[in-house]
Every structure is written in C-alpha cells, then in structure tokens.
Amino acid sequence: MNQHVVVRSIERADEAVIRGLAESGTATVHEAQGRRGFLGPAIRPIQQDVARAGSAITVLSHPGDNLMVHAAIECCQKGDFLVVANTAGSTHGMFGELIATSLAARGVVGLVIDAGVRDTSALRAMGFAVWSQYVSCQGTVKASPGSVNVPIVIGGSIVNPGDVVVADDDGVVVVPRIDAAEVLEKSRRREAKEAEVRERLGSGELGLDIYGLRAVLEDVGVTYVDSV
Numbered sequence: 001m002n003q004h005v006v007v008r009s010i011e012r013a014d015e016a017v018i019r020g021l022a023e024s025g026t027a028t029v030h031e032a033q034g035r036r037g038f039l040g041p042a043i044r045p046i047q048q049d050v051a052r053a054g055s056a057i058t059v060l061s062h063p064g065d066n067l068m069v070h071a072a073i074e075c076c077q078k079g080d081f082l083v084v085a086n087t088a089g090s091t092h093g094m095f096g097e098l099i100a101t102s103l104a105a106r107g108v109v110g111l112v113i114d115a116g117v118r119d120t121s122a123l124r125a126m127g128f129a130v131w132s133q134y135v136s137c138q139g140t141v142k143a144s145p146g147s148v149n150v151p152i153v154i155g156g157s158i159v160n161p162g163d164v165v166v167a168d169d170d171g172v173v174v175v176p177r178i179d180a181a182e183v184l185e186k187s188r189r190r191e192a193k194e195a196e197v198r199e200r201l202g203s204g205e206l207g208l209d210i211y212g213l214r215a216v217l218e219d220v221g222v223t224y225v226d227s228v
Helices: 015-024 026-032 067-073 097-105 120-126 177-202 213-219
Strands: 052-061 080-086 093-095 110-117 129-135 152-154 157-159 164-168 171-175
Touching: 015 026, 015 052, 015 164, 015 177, 026 164, 026 171, 026 177, 052 067, 052 110, 052 152, 067 080, 067 097, 080 152, 080 164, 093 129, 097 120, 110 164, 120 129, 171 177
Parallel strands: 052 080, 080 110, 093 110, 110 129
Antiparallel strands: 052 164, 152 157, 164 171
C-alpha cells in the first residue's frame, strides 16, 4: 500500500455513547479509563465553556502544509471531530475560518490540532470549537502528501480513526472506539460516587476522613503537633 493514503470509510461509536461521554467531561472520562488518553496540557481550547465529543477523523500532515486537512473534509460526516497531527513540530496557523466553514457545513463538531490556528475571533463568533497547540497568523502551503484516517500520535497518545474525542475547558481525552460504552458506564458510576462525596463534603465532613487519608499521613511519617 502507498504510504500516503486517504481512507474513506471508518467505523464509529454509537451516537448515544458519544453524547454521554460529552456530558461526563474530560476529567471524569480520563479517570474512568484508567487515566489514559489525555492529549496533554499543550492542547488548549481557544474558547471557553464549550464541551464537544465526536468520532475522530484523523489527519497526518507535513508541517506548515494543510493539503491533507482539505483532503479530509470530504471524509467527514455529521458528528465527527477532525484531529490533525504533524510529522514534526509546527507552529503554523494551519486552520482558519474558511476551512471551519467547510467543516461546519458537513456537521463536524470541532478540531484538535498539534499546530496552530488563526482567525480565532471569527472561529469563536461562528461557534466552531477548536483545541490547538498554538495560535498563529503564519500561513501554510498546500503541496505535501500525508494521510487521512490512519493512526496518529498527539501528546504521547495514539488516536485511531473512529475513536471518541472528548473535549472541554480542561483539555482533550481520546477514548478507543471499542472501549467507549464501557468507559461511559464507568464514568456514570464515578459521577454517582462523586455526588455522594460532594454531599458529605458540603455537610462539613473532611476529605481526610472520607478518603481514609489520616492513615496515609501516618504511614508516610507526618505527625501532628499543637505548636512549633
């Protein structure tokens, strides 16, 4: 097979599962799947108070070249999340208002990219959600081959086509498609447990007692004294 490919068709998770993961949020989902899948603190939202989840359409691009981003658009469906990685570091503004307009027309819910974006005011105004490593006015060319819907790596995490991307103010977490339903179930159990703890904390109980941390303090050699 040619090393540069565009894979047209992928498998996607159930829509109800994707919605549920969006409602749970990145912090809960990350914990629920064993603290895996976080794309790292360098990938940040350009907007606030926005949460999205969708199926990953993956792009592997040459730095400073957004040819394959354009190639990926026709593979996108309603509810998809475009996820772009580069073969080497790039600070270029590879994505802006015009590409967002095209993606929005196909129902794409957002973008994750390990390079830069531009036209950020316009993107926020049109409601297109973006999580990027940089904001940059530096433009790109459209000349270098890459691939669409192949495994990529961002922030040390592998993203496969069809994996569920969950993104909000706290960052981006990727859930393998085959694990999505199980992770949602674990997330809901975690939310129920947190609701119980929240109520206890609100009534004045201490986390030291709820989590059994007094014994931990003793085990690590911490002692209490009345004064120093």
